[in-house]
Amino acid sequence: MAIEHIEYRPSGVCTQWMEFDVENGKLLRYQSVGGCNGNSKGVKNLIEGMEIDTIIDKLDGVICDGKCSSCPDQIATALKQYRDSKVNIARG
Numbered sequence: 001m002a003i004e005h006i007e008y009r010p011s012g013v014c015t016q017w018m019e020f021d022v023e024n025g026k027l028l029r030y031q032s033v034g035g036c037n038g039n040s041k042g043v044k045n046l047i048e049g050m051e052i053d054t055i056i057d058k059l060d061g062v063i064c065d066g067k068c069s070s071c072p073d074q075i076a077t078a079l080k081q082y083r084d085s086k087v088n089i090a091r092g
Contacts, residue, residue, distance in 0.1 A: 001023060001024050002023070003021050003022070003023045003028060004021070004022050004023070004082075005019065005020070005021055006019065006020040006021075006022060006078065006082050007019050008020070008074070008077075008078035008081075010069075010071065010074035010077075010078070011069065011074065012067055012068050012069045012074075013035065013064065013067065013069055013070060013071050013073075013074050014034055014035040014036065014071065015032045015033065015034045015035035015040070015071045015074065016033050016034035016035075017032065017033040017034065018030070018031070018032050018033075018074065018075065018078055019031045019032075020078065020079070020082070022052060022079075022082065025051055025052055025053070026049065026050065026051055026052065027047055027048055027049065027050055027051075027052055027055060027079075028048065028049075029048060030043070030044050030047055030048055030075070031044070032044075032071070035071050036071075039071065040071070043071065043072060043075070047059075047075070052079045052082070052083060053083070055075065055076065055079055056076045056079050056080055056083070058076075059072040059073060059075050059076040060073065060076035060077075060080070061073060061076075062076075
């Protein structure tokens with residue numbers, strides 16, 4: 001299976017742009033623009049190489065102080081949208 005590139009504009013958080021490369025259900029690469037530099041680097045180091053379902057399970061619903069979401073939650077949202085689009089395509 002080919003590597004799929006995903007671009008995502010998060011909502012309600014400091015990060016302005018996210019990019020992902022996924023192959024066979026595994027996150028190969030994550031890159032973000034904006035947001036907290038240290039947090040972005042830490043999250044990147046933790047999630048690259050993981051199965052996207054595991055990432056979703058760990059990050060979905062994480063909230064940043066006073067906001068409706070967080071950068072990790074937006075990663076989960078982007079990956080859920082990607083995963084769900086694949087399921088819908090497979091179902092026809």
